[in-house]
Amino acid sequence: MNFEPTARMRELVARLEAFMDAHIYPAEKEEQDWHADPANIWQEWPGLEALKEKARAEGLWNLFLPHDYGALSPGLSNLEYAPLAEIMGRVPWSPEVFNCSAPDTGNMEVLARFGTAAQQERWLKPLMDGTIRSAYAMTEPDVASSDATNISTTILPDGDDYVVNGRKWWISGVMHPRCELLLVMGRTLPDNPRHQQHSILLVPRDTPGLSVVRTMTVLGRNHSPGGEAELLFDNVRVPKENLILGEGRGFEVAQGRLGPGRIHHCMRSIGQAQRALEYMARRVESRVAFGRKLSEQSSIRQDVAKSFCEIEMARLLTLKAADAMDRLGNKGALDLIAAIKVVAPQMAQTVCDRAIQAHGAMGVSDDTPIAFALATNRFVRIADGPDEVHMSQLGKLKIAEYGALPPR
Structure with missing residues (x-):
């Protein structure tokens, strides 16, 4: 396996990071405050459409869809999309800016793979355009x-x-x-x-x-x-x-939809965990308690080190699963998809919990994105199938696989 980014991936990562720096992070508080106002419930933040137009103009549009639709989708592989989804996942609402947000992504995947020409014209096209x-x-x-x-x-x-x-x-x-x-x-x-x-x-x-x-x-x-x-x-x-x-083909369609959806969740979870770790590192370096920086405490350093290790392990498993999906198809990568769906949200929840603890009372507020990320990943451990179902399926697969091997 070669996870070294291609030239196209490096270019897209650089463009996406520049877009996030210029347009997403600066708008984060405005978007948060808008939705905190009960008068705005079930309404779209007014600044969203302008950002979507900018993203589309810059070619950062429908990056998730592994089908080449020319100007509407670059046709990236799952492996190529992984670092981009991680970057977008750092801000939970930002995937919509790039027309890469659930549940639309899974629904577009279904229509692209299984839809008739008429269904694609009626529904897939406006979904890919971002108009519905x-x-x-x-x-x-x-x-x-x-x-x-x-x-x-x-x-x-x-x-x-x-x-x-x-x-x-x-x-x-x-x-x-x-x-x-x-x-x-x-x-x-x-x-x-x-x-x-x-x-x-x-x-x-x-x-x-x-x-x-x-x-x-x-x-x-x-x-x-x-x-x-x-x-x-x-x-x-x-x-x-x-x-x-x-x-009678609902399960066939659902499995075609849920495989990519599950790994997309994991890609975003890694982005949220990485951001929480960065917040934690800055916080502990800037705070003094009992005459010492928090960053000089051994327990704090261990939390940072463990978090780094856990993020890297989950990131590598995500890339391995994405690579297997590209080479073997969703069914051939079933075990790795199940494994990362268990690992990534739990890892992100744990890292966010450490980051909250390092921030003290501030950590449980919305003054940082960490509390929302923790809640999101607790929810993701149930979304698209709870941990227990994935572990049961994975255990069954591995018992059958290893049980068939001759003793060595």
Whole structure:
């Protein structure tokens, strides 16, 4: 494996870092203060569109999509995208500036890989243009959705349409004022084998019968403007041409979506952990307690050293997983994707916790980005499958792999 950046990667990293320095970090407090005002809930920060135009003009647009769409996407590999996602991840809202934010990234990946020409024209193009946003509706309140075969929302044929009935919750992005599309997973063929029962359907946000039951907070934050919400699908009628790939192929589509989504989370987590470490190092060098700089305390130095080691290990595992995805496909890299999805958010949570401790009371405030990063990574340990599911799957894979080897 050669993780040495190519000339194109080095150039993109330099351009992205310059953009972050010039436009993102200086706007961080303004964006934070805007969303802290209850009057602005579920509204987009007014400065966002101007930044998106700048990013697009500089060719920093749709960097995540491993398909070459000319001016709309440079067609980077997962390995090439990794350092860029890490840089964007340092500021949680900045990926949207570059049209690289979840859940749109996963939904665009689905439409690019599995969508019909008509579906791509209707939905993929405006998503890639950044003129609309989207959501992914899988998780449900009444079943343990970590086992997605439990999903009970129904998507049943009726003439030229499918009719959707059920409840979904923790649906990220659905409150965004630009959200116009939901990818909905539901049960279509209940008598099929358990992984061939579900389908994924494109449901326009304004379809009659689709309503918001309530908005939801994550560790006290509403994540405006996209947020999370509980939704009701009450006889939601959608044309049959909105089906993705085919009846009973929902798991096939979902796995194609979730592999990249999971590693993108990890790339961003590493960026947040790296930023927290930098904040910690500056803080302990500048503060004096009991007549000595905090940086002269052995326990503080150990925290910095351990954090550096853990970030580097997670970064290397991320790159290895990304490289395997590029060479072997998402299915061939399943074990490494599961491993990094367990490792990276937990690592970032731990590093952020140390950084908070080094900052004292300031660390738990929003005067630094560290507290938000800790909360984000605690949430990511559940998003796209909880740690326990990934570890169970990974353990099963490795027992089978190593158990088949002859004794040595």
